[in-house]
Amino acid sequence: MSIKGRGRKANQDGSEPAVDEAIRALLLLMPRMVGRAKRIRVPEELQSLALAPRHLSLLSCLLFDGPMTVNDLAARLEVAPTTASLMVGELSRKGILERREDELDRRRRIVSITDSKRPAINSWLSRGARAWRQALNPLAPEQRQMFIQTLQAYEAAMADDEGD
Template sequence: MSNDPGCGGELDADEAVRALLLLMPQLIGRAKRTPPPDELAGTALGPRHLSLLSFLLFDGPMTVNALASRLEVAPTTASLMIADLSRGGVVERHEDPDDRRRRIVSIADASRPAIEGWLGPAAAAWREALQPLSQAERRLVVDTLHAYERAASRQSSPRT
C-alpha cells in the first residue's frame, strides 16, 4: 500500500482523514473562487439560495412546497428565500394553471444564462466524477458527505 492518498490504493481511516483534510480546503477554495455572476451582484446569496437555484436549474419550475421539501426547510422559509430572489429579478412566481392558489417558481429568463454559466461547470464536474461509479457507490459518496456535515455541525455547536 502506498502512502500517497491520491494513487487509488486502499486507505485506513486515518489515511482517509488526512487525505480529506488536504482535499477539503481545495474544494472550498474552488467554490469561493467561483463568485456569482455580475447579473446577481445585488442579490445577497447564501448556500440555501444556491441550492434553490440548482433545483430550479436542473429540475425545472416547481411549487414553493416542492422547493421547501427538497431544501428540507419550512414552506415559509422557502417563500422568504424566493421573495429575496424575486426582488432581484432572479426568479419569477407564476400562478399554477391547475390550482390558482399555488405558485410555480422558475428562474427568470434574463437570469438563466448567468445561472447556467455559474452553476453548470460544478454540476458537470460532479457528473464526471460520479459517472464511473455504481449507483451504490454514488449513494455511499452522498451519504458520507451528509454524515460528515452532521458530524461537523455537532462538533462546532456550542456545548450546553
Template sequence: MSKEHEPGSGPEAALSTDQAIRAMLLVMPRVAARLKRTRIPERLRSFNLAPRHLSLLSYLLFDGPMPVNELAARLEVAPTTVSLMVGDLSRQGVLERRTDPADRRRTIVTITEDVETRSAIEAWLAHGANAWRRAFEQLTPDQRAMFVRTIETYEREVSGSAD
C-alpha cells in the same frame, strides 16, 4: 512526500479509516476555499447571492418549477425562509412566482424566462456540474451512490443533526 506516494493517490489505492479521515481533513478546506472563490457571473453579481441561493437555483434548474413548500423541504429550511428568498429573487428578476392553477393556495416558483439571467445561472452552476461529472465518471453507479450517501452522512454529523 510526493503525490504518487500519498495514501489514496492511485486509482486503486485502498485507505484505512484513519488515512481517509486524514485525506478528507486536508482536502475539505481547499474545496471550501475554492467554492468561496467561485466567481458569480456578472449578470448575477448585484443580487447578493449566497450558497443557499445556489442550492435553490440548482433545484429549479435541474428539476423545474416547484411549489415553495417542496423547495423548503428539499433545502431543509422553513417555508417562510424560502418565501423570503423567493420574494427577494423575484423582485430582482431572477425568479418568477405564479399561482398553481390546480390549487390556488400554492405558489409555484420558476427561474425567469429572461435568457440573459437564465444563461448566467446555468453558467454559474456549470463549472461545478462539470467537475462533478469528471469525478463521478470514473466511478461505478454503486460507488457514486456510496459517495453521495457518505457526504450526506458527514454533513449531518457535522451539523449535529444525525438521526
C-alpha cells in the same frame, strides 16, 4: 477527540487506506475544494445581488428540476415551507425568480428562474454540475449513494460539534 484516531489498518498490499490515512487525505482535499468553489466567478450581472449559499441550493433545484411550488422547493431543500417562501420572496424582489399561477390549479403558485437571469445562473452553476457529473459518473449507483451518505454524515458530525 484528537486528530489521531483509531483507524483501520490498510491491507498488507496497501489496497485500502486506513481511516487515519483517508482522514489526512480529506483534510488536505476539503479546503482545496472549498477554495476552488469560492473562486468560481459570479457573473457580473449577479454580483450586486448578494447571493448566499442557501440561494445557490434553491437556484440549483430550479435549474435542474424546473419550475415548482414553494412546498416542493422546501422539501427538496429540507427546510420549512416558510423558510423557502422567504427565500423565494427575497429572490423575487431581486428579479431572479418569478411566481405565476399554476394553470391546472389557480390556488397554487409556481416558482421559476426569470428568463433574463437564467443564462447567467446556468453558466455560473453548470461548472460545478459538470465537475460532479465527471466525478460521479464512473461510480455504480450504490457507490454514489454511499458517497452522498458519507458527506451527509460528515456534515451532521460537524453540526454536532458546533454545540460543544
